[in-house]
Amino acid sequence: MMKKLTALCLALLVLMTGIAMADTSFTPGVYAGEATGMGHLAVEVTLSDSGIESISIVEDNETPAIGGEILKTLPDAIVAAQSTQLDTVAGATITSAALFEAVDNALRAAGVDPARLTPQAVQASEETETLTTDVVIVGAGGAGMTAALKLHELGYQTIILEKQAFVGGATAMSSSSSLAQGTRIQAEQGVEDSPERCMIELLVVGEYENDATPTWLLSKYSGAAIDWLSDEMDIKFKEDVGSASAEYSVGRARAHVSGSGTGLVEDIKAKVDARGIPVLMNTRATEVTNDNGVISGVKAVDVNTGKQYVVNAKAVLLATGGYCYDDTYIDPALKSLPNSGSKANTGDGIRMALQYDAVLQNMNMVAVAGHGIRIGDTSHHTQGQSKTAYRNTGTILVDMNGRRFANELGRHAVLFPKMKEVGRTFMLMDQAAFEAYTTSCVNSKFFSQEQLDQWIEENGTGVTVMAHADTIEEVANIVGVNAENLIDEVAKYDGFVEKGEDTDFGRAVSVSLSKEGPYYLVEQCLRYSTTLGGVTINQELQIVDHLNQPVAGLYAAGELVGGVFGANFPPSTGVGWALTSGMLAGESIAEYLSK
Numbered sequence: 376m377m378k379k380l381t382a383l384c385l386a387l388l389v390l391m392t393g394i395a396m397a398d399t400s401f402t403p404g405v406y407a408g409e410a411t412g413m414g415h416l417a418v419e420v421t422l423s424d425s426g427i428e429s430i431s432i433v434e435d436n437e438t439p440a441i442g443g444e445i446l447k448t449l450p451d452a453i454v455a456a457q458s459t460q461l462d463t464v465a466g467a468t469i470t471s472a473a474l475f476e477a478v479d480n481a482l483r484a485a486g487v488d489p490a491r492l493t494p495q496a497v498q499a500s501e502e503t504e505t506l507t508t509d510v511v512i513v514g515a516g517g518a519g520m521t522a523a524l525k526l527h528e529l530g531y532q533t534i535i536l537e538k539q540a541f542v543g544g545a546t547a548m549s550s551s552s553s554l555a556q557g558t559r560i561q562a563e564q565g566v567e568d569s570p571e572r573c574m575i576e577l578l579v580v581g582e583y584e585n586d587a588t589p590t591w592l593l594s595k596y597s598g599a600a601i602d603w604l605s606d607e608m609d610i611k612f613k614e615d616v617g618s619a620s621a622e623y624s625v626g627r628a629r630a631h632v633s634g635s636g637t638g639l640v641e642d643i644k645a646k647v648d649a650r651g652i653p654v655l656m657n658t659r660a661t662e663v664t665n666d667n668g669v670i671s672g673v674k675a676v677d678v679n680t681g682k683q684y685v686v687n688a689k690a691v692l693l694a695t696g697g698y699c700y701d702d703t704y705i706d707p708a709l710k711s712l713p714n715s716g717s718k719a720n721t722g723d724g725i726r727m728a729l730q731y732d733a734v735l736q737n738m739n740m741v742a743v744a745g746h747g748i749r750i751g752d753t754s755h756h757t758q759g760q761s762k763t764a765y766r767n768t769g770t771i772l773v774d775m776n777g778r779r780f781a782n783e784l785g786r787h788a789v790l791f792p793k794m795k796e797v798g799r800t801f802m803l804m805d806q807a808a809f810e811a812y813t814t815s816c817v818n819s820k821f822f823s824q825e826q827l828d829q830w831i832e833e834n835g836t837g838v839t840v841m842a843h844a845d846t847i848e849e850v851a852n853i854v855g856v857n858a859e860n861l862i863d864e865v866a867k868y869d870g871f872v873e874k875g876e877d878t879d880f881g882r883a884v885s886v887s888l889s890k891e892g893p894y895y896l897v898e899q900c901l902r903y904s905t906t907l908g909g910v911t912i913n914q915e916l917q918i919v920d921h922l923n924q925p926v927a928g929l930y931a932a933g934e935l936v937g938g939v940f941g942a943n944f945p946p947s948t949g950v951g952w953a954l955t956s957g958m959l960a961g962e963s964i965a966e967y968l969s970k
């Protein structure tokens with residue numbers, strides 16, 4: 376059960392379940408502890424004779440908007456629970472795990488066994504605070520924060536509630552690649568695109584299971600959203616439209632200059648802060664309120680202290696993300712795959728919207744993705760890096776039989792089911808390809824240099840497989856891939872490069888694998904994260920009921936909306952939709968409030 380909750384929700388959980396702290400004696404004093412997160416992390420833990428009194432961060436080198444944020448609040452959660460046996464925080468797993476380790480080390484220095492400190496009940500708070508604003512936004516992911524920027528631009532006050540100790544949700548975990556049809560850059564680079572062309576391509580990928588309303592909004596306004604964020608909000612995107620992926624006929628994606636979701640979120644959050652838009656962290660919305668049927672705001676709770684909030688507002692925007700960590704809707708068959716989504720995606724928005732007769736659609740649909748590596752009991756998305764390796768180097772994807780089985784750069788809806796069918800799969804890389812791949816992943820904070828060093832040292836014996844050896848035969852033998860076939864497959868691929876044509880699977884081929892070792896086999900891992908179902912909206916992003924009537928004042932944006940993507944997840948549409956729907960929801964709410 377703990378695994379399904381964020382560390383910070385756990386404090387509230389223990390409030391309800393009343394888990395008791397083990398009997399332990401403490402020697403009062405201040406104790407130092409260290410660990411390695413994204414860099415060196417040092418803490419001081421102050422103990423009283425009854426337990427952990429406070430934790431202060433002495434040194435940290437964490438990513439400011441994510442790890443840095445949780446370091447401001449996660450220490451309080453540890454003090455509240457009197458334990459480090461809390462879940463790591465999704466999107467900041469490296470930092471949160473490092474903090475737990477540093478505190479554990481300080482406890483050990485004080486002669487306390489951290490394993491004996493089980494989470495303690497947090498006292499319920501009677502305190503209730505009432506806040507009033509024009510619009511309350513639930514969720515500080517890409518959609519929620521973008522909507523807040525638009526509403527601020529249009530002259531409306533907002534309060535954003537965020538249940539985690541940091542902003543960003545799944546948006547921070549993405550590569551930031553965002554669908555952007557009709558941008559200024561497309562026009563400057565002579566890319567011919569149109570909303571209709573984009574819409575048709577999205578419908579084909581989605582196997583016509585889409586809801587035309589959000590898919591059309593995405594097709595029509597995604598370029599305008601990126602141009603507005605870039606030109607008016609000074610959010611910095613790369614000045615190119617990217618290569619056309621197999622799903623699209625033209626390049627129509629824009630990534631943040633940092634190339635990472637973390638960078639995108641940091642940039643957006645900085646603009647939110649610069650405008651003085653309040654973001655209440657660790658504050659979970661629990662209910663949308665109404666006054667005689669008219670939406671009047673939300674109720675919320677501080678997950679660390681139990682303090683209650685009543686937020687009065689004329690409109691509510693639910694931007695709570697998807698439901699990959701909500702068992703109600705996830706097909707049990709998917710449970711054999713790691714879930715690489717945000718642990719905050721527990722379907723809260725769905726439950727709040729259902730109180731207003733919201734209509735759910737495509738709830739059984741979940742995006743299964745295959746470009747990524749396993750880390751512990753989960754996995755990390757490395758899609759951009761994997762595809763770059765296939766595009767720019769002689770990297771090939773093989774099964775245990777040592778054979779390629781699909782176009783590595785082909786449509787996800789073809790490649791990923793094929794990966795499922797063949798079982799374990801590995802990228803065969805040479806030194807240059809491996810270095811480019813891992814350097815980009817470390818820079819994007821997908822994993823740390825220390826983790827990488829460990830996996831290289833484990834040489835295929837650990838959970839994350841990055842086996843290496845001087846020859847192809849040796850590396851194949853380490854992980855049990857058929858070496859003879861693998862050598863044969865590489866020779867065959869070389870032949871394709873010479874001819875300039877992959878007659879097996881039709882991949883664009885131009886570069887061979889180096890003739891010099893070392894070689895690497897990096898295991899790729901199927902996983903799920905992004906959910907494709909959700910609430911039904913109209914063109915104004917209002918949530919509609921079963922009679923298709925809008926619930927006046929109640930809006931949805933981002934992954935909470937169902938039917939945008941259809942049965943499969945087209946590349947870059949998650950972030951694209953979060954930003955586009957955030958902007959459009961802001962405009963629609965402003966229009967509603969102006970009447």
Ligand SMILES: Cc1cc2nc3c(=O)[nH]c(=O)nc-3n(C[C@H](O)[C@H](O)[C@H](O)COP(=O)(O)OP(=O)(O)OC[C@H]3O[C@@H](n4cnc5c(N)ncnc54)[C@H](O)[C@@H]3O)c2cc1C
Nearest residue numbers: 514516517518538544545546660696719933934947949950
């Ligand atoms: C590993 C990974 C990689 C991805 N890569 C890409 C990619 O490269 N390109 C792409 O287009 N898409 C990608 N996606 C999908 C994309 O990131 C998401 O669809 C999109 O960012 C969702 O944005 P959002 O704002 O709707 O939700 P989120 O970014 O998840 O934000 C929702 C926020 O709401 C908060 N919240 C939830 N419930 C409550 C509550 N009750 N009260 C207060 N706050 C609450 C959450 O804590 C969270 O911060 C990826 C997803 C994952 C998991």
